[in-house]
Every structure is written in C-alpha cells, then in structure tokens.
Amino acid sequence: MMERIFDLMLFDLDGTLVETAPEIMDAVNDTLDRFKLSQVTQQQVNDWIGHGTQALLVQALADRSGMTVEATRRSELLRQMVPVYDGFYRQRCGTRSHLYPHVRETLLSLRAQGVKLAVVTNKESRYTRVVLDVHQLRDLFDEVVSGDSFASKKPDPVGVAHCLEKFGVARERTLFVGDSSIDAATARHAGVAVWLLPYGYNMGQPIEACAPDRVIADFSSLPGSGFAA
Incomplete structure (x- = not known):
C-alpha cells in the first residue's frame, strides 16, 4: 500500500466541494427584487463569493444602489436585506448546486x-x-469550521489551527484544498501545504497567481483519491 502523505485534509466549501454560485445568485436577485433593485449577473456574484454573506450583500447592494461600499456597510438597507436573503437562500439551497467531479468518492x-x-x-x-x-x-x-465559528474567518488561520490541535496532526502532514487566494493565504498563514482547484471562485483572478504548492484539475488528483497515481 502506498504510504499516506497527509493525515489531515481541510477543504473549502463553495467552489471547491460544491458548485453553489447559481443558487447564490438566485437568492441575491430574489432579495434585490424584494427591495425593488435591479438584478446582478452570475459573473458578478462569482467574483464576490469568498468573504461570507455579509460581504457578498455589501457588494451587490453597493453595485445596484450606487452607494459606496463603506456607506453600504453602515446602511439600514443592508441590515434589512440580511434576513430577507437568509430566507431566500434557504429556499434556493440545493436547487441549482452540485458536487464537483470525484468529490464524494474521493x-x-x-x-x-x-x-x-x-x-x-x-x-x-x-x-x-x-x-x-x-x-x-x-x-x-x-470537523466543520464555518465563518462564524470563531471571532475571525479566513484568511485568518484560526480554523486551521483549531483542526490541527483537535486532531493532533503536524503542519507538514496537513493539506488545505481550496479554490481562491483566500484559501492560499489561509494555508500560508497556518504553515500548511495548499493545493488549489481552477474551477471555483477566485474574484476573477487566475488561480496560478496565488502561487499554491500545486494546481490540480479536480479531486481525482488528490493523493488517496483512488484515482491519483
């Protein structure tokens, strides 16, 4: 049997494990419609994904309202939109998302x-x-670490550090798998290896610009996948 390279693997969710952008766009546009604002495009939503729901809604509202991003963050309208989006996204979740190739079997x-x-x-x-x-x-x-599990989120490495401590795994035996510069920075801050996928959401930038340890086509390239040599 081939020797195991990593004892712990950490995965981003949106754009890494699951293609979720279409239904996120649907929920954003449902919300904008409710507040009589014009809709945004799929590419815009793809470029805004990564920093959490609040940041996504700030970008969408700023774009559609003409407010600055800073003014949008402080606005009463944003505060009203968050629970509305929550309701729409719960309805939309799972309606237009799917696993990326080889995720489950890997x-x-x-x-x-x-x-x-x-x-x-x-x-x-x-x-x-x-x-x-x-x-x-x-x-x-x-283990599942979400954006509100700790006081800060990626690229702060607190979630990675939590997993390292919980499982007692050394940094050199840990791999972070993601799809964005946020994931690359998180892994670097935590001192663990990072492999990135090219099909996710990287704010419109080429994934190679993040300088990961490796760019892989899909999950079949992960060691221990049953596909990788």
Missing part, C-alpha cells in the same frame, strides 16, 4: 484510509449546514 476513499477530513469555510454555519445536508456530505467530515 472523500469516502480518504476516510477509509484514516485521513481526518474537515471543512473550513467563510460561509455562515446556518448556510454551511444546509449545503452539507442537501448534498449528503456532513457525515463525511470529522
């Missing part, structure tokens, strides 16, 4: 080999739970 293979698996996402826990449940992923992970 996670099952890694678990069978004894690799500890965790999600580290900036998505709020109320949404993270829904996405994982809809796609029947929650039982495949030993």
Whole structure:
C-alpha cells in the first residue's frame, strides 16, 4: 500500500466541494427584487463569493444602489436585506448546486484510509449546514469550521489551527484544498501545504497567481483519491 502523505485534509466549501454560485445568485436577485433593485449577473456574484454573506450583500447592494461600499456597510438597507436573503437562500439551497467531479468518492476513499477530513469555510454555519445536508456530505467530515465559528474567518488561520490541535496532526502532514487566494493565504498563514482547484471562485483572478504548492484539475488528483497515481 502506498504510504499516506497527509493525515489531515481541510477543504473549502463553495467552489471547491460544491458548485453553489447559481443558487447564490438566485437568492441575491430574489432579495434585490424584494427591495425593488435591479438584478446582478452570475459573473458578478462569482467574483464576490469568498468573504461570507455579509460581504457578498455589501457588494451587490453597493453595485445596484450606487452607494459606496463603506456607506453600504453602515446602511439600514443592508441590515434589512440580511434576513430577507437568509430566507431566500434557504429556499434556493440545493436547487441549482452540485458536487464537483470525484468529490464524494474521493472523500469516502480518504476516510477509509484514516485521513481526518474537515471543512473550513467563510460561509455562515446556518448556510454551511444546509449545503452539507442537501448534498449528503456532513457525515463525511470529522470537523466543520464555518465563518462564524470563531471571532475571525479566513484568511485568518484560526480554523486551521483549531483542526490541527483537535486532531493532533503536524503542519507538514496537513493539506488545505481550496479554490481562491483566500484559501492560499489561509494555508500560508497556518504553515500548511495548499493545493488549489481552477474551477471555483477566485474574484476573477487566475488561480496560478496565488502561487499554491500545486494546481490540480479536480479531486481525482488528490493523493488517496483512488484515482491519483
């Protein structure tokens, strides 16, 4: 049997495990419609994903209202929009999202080999739970760290540090798998290896610009996937 390279693998959620952008756009546009604002495009939403729901709504509202980003963050309108979006996203979640290639079989293979698996996402826990449940992923992970699990979120490495401590795994035996510069910075701050996927949401920038340890086409390239040589 090939020697195991990593004892702990950490995964971003949106754009890494699950393609969620279409239904996120639907919920954003549902919300904008409710407040009589014009809709945004899929590409805009793709470029805004990564820093959590609040940041996404700030960008969408600033773009549609003409307010500055700073004014939008302080606005009463934003405060009103957050719970409305919450309701729409719960309705939309799972309607137009799907797992990326080889995700489920790779996670099952890694678990069978004894690799500890965790999600580290900036998505709020109320949404993270829904996405994982809809796609029947929650039982495949030993730990889930969401954007509101700690006082700060990625690229702060607190979530990674939490997992390292919980599982007692050394940094050199840990891999972070993501799709953005946020994930790359998180891994670098935590001192762990980072492999990035090119199909997710990286604010419109080429993934190679993040200088990861490796760019992989999909989950079949992960060690222990059952596909990787």
